[in-house]
Amino acid sequence: MTRQPALSILVVALLYGCAPEQESSSNFVAVGDMRELMAHIVDPAAGVYWDAVGTIVDAEGVHEMYPTTDEEWEAVSNAAFMIAESGNLMMMEGRARDQGAWMTMSRQLIEVSQRALEAADARNLDAVFDMGAEVYYVCTNCHAAYAIETLRPTDSRTN
Ligand code: HEC
Numbered sequence: 001m002t003r004q005p006a007l008s009i010l011v012v013a014l015l016y017g018c019a020p021e022q023e024s025s026s027n028f029v030a031v032g033d034m035r036e037l038m039a040h041i042v043d044p045a046a047g048v049y050w051d052a053v054g055t056i057v058d059a060e061g062v063h064e065m066y067p068t069t070d071e072e073w074e075a076v077s078n079a080a081f082m083i084a085e086s087g088n089l090m091m092m093e094g095r096a097r098d099q100g101a102w103m104t105m106s107r108q109l110i111e112v113s114q115r116a117l118e119a120a121d122a123r124n125l126d127a128v129f130d131m132g133a134e135v136y137y138v139c140t141n142c143h144a145a146y147a148i149e150t151l152r153p154t155d156s157r158t159n
Pocket of ligand 1: 042106109
């Protein structure tokens with residue numbers, strides 16, 4: 001009976017034991033931790049995307065916001081691209097909090113951001129607005145599980 005736990009430990013060691021060695025030979029150099037990745041890449045990019053299309057109501061009335069120039073549209077596409085690739089950065093060794101839900105949500109971020117990118121490339125105002133909400137949902141979903149103190153990142157539409 002005493003052998004059984006030892007065997008399980010051996011199996012676990014065989015399954016996962018090699019990982020640190022492989023990781024140490026990785027060429028990746030993390031420039032920042034999760035908080036910095038969020039603060040310097042993900043959040044600014046999401047801000048650009050969310051602010052691109054919408055309606056502002058103030059004392060002077062209702063103002064529709066949307067990109068009008070090639071440069072403005074490119075900035076929206078760039079933002080979606082940055083969020084999408086950030087999903088990969090979140091899955092890096094040292095950043096990933098686990099191999100389960102964390103990975104699923106990081107991949108979800110990539111998937112919705114790719115659709116957000118398509119919407120921007122197509123210059124489809126309704127689709128950009130809708131995909132902004134989809135991206136927001138993935139942000140808050142992960143924060144609810146792993147960063148409850150930042151549940152709601154800044155979204156000018158909900159402020
Ligand atoms: C896979 C999980 C995950 C996803 C998806 C995710 N975040 Fe985060 N986010 C975190 C975690 C974890 C932290 C807390 C990091 C820490 O403080 O160590 C965080 C922190 C933040 C912070 C606070 C940074 C600071 O300076 O304290 C902001 C802002 C933020 N995220 C924005 C976003 C936005 C915007 C999105 C979506 C576009 C997003 N996050 C998607 C996990 C995620």
